[in-house]
Amino acid sequence: MTFTYRWGQRPLAGFSIKRGLGRGGFGEVYFAVSDGGKEVALKLIRGHNDTELRGIANCLNLKHPNLVHLYDLRTGTTGDHWLVMEYIQGEPLSTQLLRHPKGLAESQAREWFLQAARAVAYLHDHAVVHRDIKPANLFVEDGAVKLGDYGLSKSVGHSQHMQSSNVGTIHYMAPEVASGHYSKQIDIYACGVMLFEMLTGDVPFKGESWGEIAIKHQTDLPNLSKVPTAYVPILERALNKKAEKRFANMDEMIQAVEKFGQPASVTPIRTKSAPVQEPTIVTSVARPPIAGKTPRVEIPTGGRFRELSVSLFLAPLVAVPITAIWAIFTGSVNWHVLGALFLTMTAIAWSAMLASKPWEGREASRPRRLTLAAFGAGVGLLAFWFDGWMVPEVWMRDEALPAGLDSFWGGILKGEQAAVQMLTGYLVFFTLALMVPRWWLSVERRRSERFTLYPLFATGLWALILLHFWRDANVAKLPDPPGYLVLALAGAAAIVQLVSPWTPAPSRVPRFRRRLSESVAA
Amino acid sequence: MPPEASNPESLPKKRFYWWIDGVGAWLVCLNSRISIGQATPEGGPIDVPLFADVSRIHASLTRDEESYLLETNRDVTIQGRPATRSVLRHGDRLMIGSCPMKFELPVPGCLSARLTPEGGRRLPMAVDGVLLMADLLVLGRGEKVHVPLPDLEQPLYLFRQKDRLGIRWPGEFRVDGERCRDRATLPAAGCVSSESFTFAIEPVGK
Numbered sequence: 001m002t003f004t005y006r007w008g009q010r011p012l013a014g015f016s017i018k019r020g021l022g023r024g025g026f027g028e029v030y031f032a033v034s035d036g037g038k039e040v041a042l043k044l045i046r047g048h049n050d051t052e053l054r055g056i057a058n059c060l061n062l063k064h065p066n067l068v069h070l071y072d073l074r075t076g077t078t079g080d081h082w083l084v085m086e087y088i089q090g091e092p093l094s095t096q097l098l099r100h101p102k103g104l105a106e107s108q109a110r111e112w113f114l115q116a117a118r119a120v121a122y123l124h125d126h127a128v129v130h131r132d133i134k135p136a137n138l139f140v141e142d143g144a145v146k147l148g149d150y151g152l153s154k155s156v157g158h159s160q161h162m163q164s165s166n167v168g169t170i171h172y173m174a175p176e177v178a179s180g181h182y183s184k185q186i187d188i189y190a191c192g193v194m195l196f197e198m199l200t201g202d203v204p205f206k207g208e209s210w211g212e213i214a215i216k217h218q219t220d221l222p223n224l225s226k227v228p229t230a231y232v233p234i235l236e237r238a239l240n241k242k243a244e245k246r247f248a249n250m251d252e253m254i255q256a257v258e259k260f261g262q263p264a265s266v267t268p269i270r271t272k273s274a275p276v277q278e279p280t281i282v283t284s285v286a287r288p289p290i291a292g293k294t295p296r297v298e299i300p301t302g303g304r305f306r307e308l309s310v311s312l313f314l315a316p317l318v319a320v321p322i323t324a325i326w327a328i329f330t331g332s333v334n335w336h337v338l339g340a341l342f343l344t345m346t347a348i349a350w351s352a353m354l355a356s357k358p359w360e361g362r363e364a365s366r367p368r369r370l371t372l373a374a375f376g377a378g379v380g381l382l383a384f385w386f387d388g389w390m391v392p393e394v395w396m397r398d399e400a401l402p403a404g405l406d407s408f409w410g411g412i413l414k415g416e417q418a419a420v421q422m423l424t425g426y427l428v429f430f431t432l433a434l435m436v437p438r439w440w441l442s443v444e445r446r447r448s449e450r451f452t453l454y455p456l457f458a459t460g461l462w463a464l465i466l467l468h469f470w471r472d473a474n475v476a477k478l479p480d481p482p483g484y485l486v487l488a489l490a491g492a493a494a495i496v497q498l499v500s501p502w503t504p505a506p507s508r509v510p511r512f513r514r515r516l517s518e519s520v521a522a
Numbered sequence: 523m524p525p526e527a528s529n530p531e532s533l534p535k536k537r538f539y540w541w542i543d544g545v546g547a548w549l550v551c552l553n554s555r556i557s558i559g560q561a562t563p564e565g566g567p568i569d570v571p572l573f574a575d576v577s578r579i580h581a582s583l584t585r586d587e588e589s590y591l592l593e594t595n596r597d598v599t600i601q602g603r604p605a606t607r608s609v610l611r612h613g614d615r616l617m618i619g620s621c622p623m624k625f626e627l628p629v630p631g632c633l634s635a636r637l638t639p640e641g642g643r644r645l646p647m648a649v650d651g652v653l654l655m656a657d658l659l660v661l662g663r664g665e666k667v668h669v670p671l672p673d674l675e676q677p678l679y680l681f682r683q684k685d686r687l688g689i690r691w692p693g694e695f696r697v698d699g700e701r702c703r704d705r706a707t708l709p710a711a712g713c714v715s716s717e718s719f720t721f722a723i724e725p726v727g728k
Contacts, residue, residue, distance in 0.1 A: 006713050007541050007722030019541035019722065031547070031648065039648050089648050142642045 003028050004044065012076040015042060015084075031087060040071065043083040053081060059151030062126055066119035068139065068148035085148070090141030093198075097135055102201045106228055109198035112138075112145045114257060117191055119147040121250035124184045131182060133190035134172045135197065170210050171203040175218045175241050185243035188253060192238025192246075195257070200226045204239065217241075231257075307501050308357045314499040315349040316342075322491040326484065340386040341484045341491075347382050348434065348492035351375035353500065356440035368440050376434030380427040387426075387482065418478055425473070425481060429466050433489055437462055442496045450502040451494075460490035537569060537727070538710075539647060542661070543720040545671050547649040552682075554585045556654065558618055561646045570637065570652050572644050576619030583610070583637075585656060590625070590635060592616070610635075628668055629660050636668055657682050661719075674718055683707065687723075689714060 003020035005011050005028075015032040022029050027044045034040060045056070053073065060070045069086035076082050093112065096104070103109065116138050123130055130150050137149040174189035196204050204222035207213040222239050224232050234256045240246050247253040323342040327333055355371040437459050441447060463486040470481050540548045551569050559579040561571035568579065581594035590610045592598070598605050599617040610616075612627040621644050626636045638651035645652070653659060653668055661669045662677030671678075678691040687708040689697070695716035697706050708714070713722045 002715075002717070002720060003543055006543070006715070006720060007724065008711075008713070018539075018724075019547060020543035020720070022544060031541075033647075087648060089643055 003030070005030060011044075011078060011080065012042060012074055012082045012084075015040065017042070039087045041085045041087040043085060044076075045081040045083055048081070056083060056151045059128060062123070062128070062150075064119055064122040066115045066144070066146055067122065067150065068146045070151070086146075088139040088141045088146055088148075090139050093135035093138040093140055093145065096140060097197060097201060100201055103197075103199050103226075104201075106199065109195070110257060112140070113191075113195050113198055114254060115145040116147055116194070117250055117254045117257070119145075120187050120191060121254060123147075123150055124187065124250050129182060129184055130187050130190075132169060132172075133187055133194060134169060135194060138194075170213045170217075171205065173214070173217060174243070176243050178214055178218065181243070183243060184249065185246055188238055188246050188250060189243075191250070191253065192235055195231070195238070196222065196224075196227065196235055199228065199231060304357055304360060308353060311353050311357075311499040311501070312350055315353070315495050316346045318495045318498050319345045319349070319491065322487075322494065326487055336388065337482070337484060340383070340388075340482075341488055343386050344379070344383045344485070344488040345491045345495065347379045348430075348488060349495040349499075351379055351434055352439035352492060352496050353443055355434070356443040359440065360444060365438070365440075369435050372439060373431050373435040376431040377427050379434065380430035381423075383430060383485070384423055384426040421474075422478055425470050429470055429481070429485070432466055433459070433463055437493075439493075439496065442493060443500045445501055445503050447497075447502060451497045455493040455497065456490045459493040460486055463489040537725070539649065539722075539724040539726060540653070540669075541722040541724065542669065542671070545669065545719075547647070548651060548653045548669065549645060549647065549649045549726070550653045550655050550659070552655055554656075555582060557582050571646055572618065572621050572639070573646065574619050574621035574644055576621060580618055583654065585633060585635075585654065588633070590654070615640075629658075629666050632656065632658050632660070634659055634668055655680070655682075671719065678719065680708070691716070693718070695719075 003023075005017050006020070007018055009017050011017070012032075015034050017030045017032045019031050020028060021031050021041060027046055030042045030044070032040055032042045045053070048056075056070075057073050060073060063069070068088060071084040071086070074082050074084060093116075104112070116133075120130060120133065128150060130147070132149055133147070137147060139146045139148060172190040172193045174186040176183075177186055193203060196202075205213050205216035205220060207216060218241065222235065224235055227235055234253070237256075238246055238253060247256065319342050322345065323338055326341060327338055352372070352375075355375045356368060358371075359368050437455070442455050467481055467483070467486065474480060536553045537549065537551050540550050542548075549570070553569065556569035557567065557579050558570040558572065558576070558581045559566075559568040560576050561568070561573050562578070566578075572580075577596050580596045581592055581598050584591045584593065591607065592600070592605065592610055593607050595606060597619055600608055600610070600614050602615075602617075610625045612625070614625040616623045616625055622640045624636075624638045624640055626638070627633070628636055633656035635654040635656075636651060637654060639645060659669070659680040660667045660677050661671050661680070662674045663670070663672055667677065676692050678689065681688050681690060688705060689695075689708055690705045692704060693716060694701065694703050695706075695714055696702065697714050698709060698712040706714075708723060711723055711725055713720065715721075
């Protein structure tokens with residue numbers, strides 16, 4: 001990095017330059033010490049007209065704890081203009097973010113964002129639009145964040161952005177900037193981009209060229225799957241393409257972050273999900289089709305309970321035709337088999353919904369799987385009973401069992417070993433059958449499609465695999481597990497999707513826009 | 523330009539500021555024994571003056587052939603344990619009065635140490651920390667350097683040359699405007715610049 005001035009020079013009377021600090025879009029910045037010993041940052045402002053200088057002068061007396069103080073605007077010995085500013089001994093937020101490629105800790109991001117946002121709110125309150133909010137303009141000193149470069153950017157127009165190769169700025173630029181609109185809303189959008197970046201470590205829209213990113217700002221939806229759930233509605237609003245649909249002012253956004261951002265315990269499970277503009281390629285069998293690219297919404301608990309009740313009520317109604325199809329397919333009306341199929345299918349569907357609904361809209365897979373496993377064990381016990389198995393006589397106090405039961409029901413297991421083996425088979429089968437497939441994706445309100453065949457195939461295949469191993473493990477020459485269990489699982493996967501409420505995701509980027517963006521990128 | 527800069531023959535002072543453009547600034551101490559104490563308006567004999575709740579002369583650090591010895595009869599802890607006389611190791615966290623500091627020997631086999639105040643401004647000038655220079659200071663890429671400069675492909679060395687300081691860097695650079703190559707003697711005060719780096723040396727105290 002080379003600078004015009006170097007150590008010991010005094011291009012501005014009263015100040016001795018010590019070293020160059022950096023170079024922004026608006027000129028070189030130096031660390032200098034005044035003759036009296038005050039440490040300052042000096043910004044050399046070149047190529048700005050009088051109007052722009054007046055814009056800077058307009059900001060000289062703004063005071064806020066989260067703003068870099070401006071001390072003076074002076075003319076140097078060679079006629080250049082110098083902005084004398086507070087020297088911040090600390091790093092820009094952009095450097096901090098480089099060290100945290102997966103984003104800052106939620107509480108840290110929240111605290112720093114709020115400090116920066118308060119500075120922006122103060123500027124807006126004093127009729128100043130920053131226009132260039134980005135992590136490189138925020139400085140962290142002793143845990144406090146200070147916003148700099150305000151006033152300077154006030155007059156930066158579209159053409160200047162176009163010419164500058166400084167791609168850092170375009171990542172934070174609201175869609176309407178392209179059409180020359182510079183309201184406070186562009187700062188709110190930039191704050192949204194910055195909050196997104198602080199939480200995830202990445203900007204929402206990336207690309208090879210200025211044009212590509214600009215078009216993504218216009219058309220693409222941000223991928224909010226990596227953002228902690230509490231922030232999703234905030235970012236959905238702040239990053240809205242339409243300025244009028246964003247927060248009305250910075251104070252509203254600050255309040256939203258203060259209010260919704262409170263539970264610091266909600267952290268996302270960082271998944272490597274594909275960016276919005278790329279189709280997700282489903283590679284593994286056990287992976288249902290929803291790849292977390294649709295924004296999630298919080299549904300109030302009361303509403304969730306109502307939804308769940310309706311779904312639970314509808315489930316057996318849907319199970320009836322599926323059972324009927326099986327009866328027609330097999331051509332036999334064995335009421336014991338049909339009854340067991342119907343009841344098992346309903347029990348699985350109920351379990352999947354009961355275990356998934358409490359966590360709807362969250363990225364918590366471990367509690368879901370544990371609950372599903374517990375429900376699975378319960379269904380296993382029920383299925384054991386539905387199939388008519390009786391525990392051996394040694395466990396039964398009542399020895400007077402009707403002999404005829406053997407013919408209709410599974411039968412009475414003779415001996416303790418057989419009973420343990422059969423019961424274990426049911427328990428293991430259903431525990432794994434409920435625990436492994438991601439049932440909650442079919443319950444999720446914001447799933448990408450209301451009904452797909454994929455979960456049916458996935459659960460069916462999984463049931464086949466489990467049955468295969470079960471039969472292999474059948475060393476005691478007991479009757480094999482019934483084949484209709486495969487249908488019970490696949491049927492439940494269908495039921496769950498059909499009875500769970502669904503909200504279509506917001507419309508994706510139209511194809512012609514994508515082509516447009518690709519052509520610009522090329 | 524200060525008068526010292528025009529005389530490259532003048533000897534380096536026992537302490538100087540190392541101003542590195544775009545990177546940072548360091549207070550470099552050349553003496554093998556340095557004192558740590560309160561920053562006072564008069565300056566005084568303290569090598570590492572601190573804006574902290576410390577005594578006038580709070581502790582001293584002595585470099586011998588292989589290590590640094592910290593001696594004090596005031597309130598100092600090393601890694602949380604009170605200390606009066608202790609050999610410092612790489613990565614030690616010191617608490618000198620109210621001032622937390624980190625002691626590092628970043629370059630293996632080199633006895634030059636780095637002393638960085640943590641959590642806020644402590645030194646009288648806005649520098650990143652203090653470098654206790656033994657025979658060599660390394661500036662370059664990676665972790666095992668005294669001053670990291672990620673853009674510098676080949677490391678730059680400041681070294682002691684009898685009673686002067688020298689610079690070694692494979693390439694062309696200018697010392698106070700004079701063209702040099704590969705190695706040169708540093709003035710007591712002045713600028714060294716190339717396409718890859720620019721730094722200045724400014725003696726502390728006249």
